[in-house]
């Protein structure tokens with residue numbers, strides 16, 4: 001093998017490895033909603049599939065559609081009473097696993113909306129992962145969407 005062939009093989013191997021790693025995070029079925037046009041906050045939901053081959057963690061999210069974004073979940077504070085709370089330490093995304101953010105469960109909380117979430121508009125949300133880095137997701141607004149089967153109800157969203 002000539003030197004030139006060796007170099008191209010090495011470059012090809014690098015090109016194959018890097019995008020596969022970055023592309024290994026798949027965001028499926030994202031949507032965002034607010035409880036009403038006047039709502040000051042909303043939430044985004046999605047499924048995140050980790051095909052990168054290594055464990056990762058969703059550590060934060062941001063968007064120009066809201067002044068502040070937090071990763072939230074619901075906890076049961078007393079018998080049957082659920083309350084939203086900020087997730088400490090991020091959301092683990094184990095290799096090969098799918099994390100389902102859904103109503104009544106984990107969600108991306110959009111606080112201080114910069115405008116109403118209009119039905120069928122889209123917002124861009126940047127997810128920041130510990131290893132995969134920033135992933136920009138275009139999320140359609142679907143205020144009419146019903147809670148997923150298995151969700152515990154709608155609560156404040």
Ligand SMILES: [Cu+2]
Nearest residue numbers: 072084107109
């Ligand atoms: Cu919340």
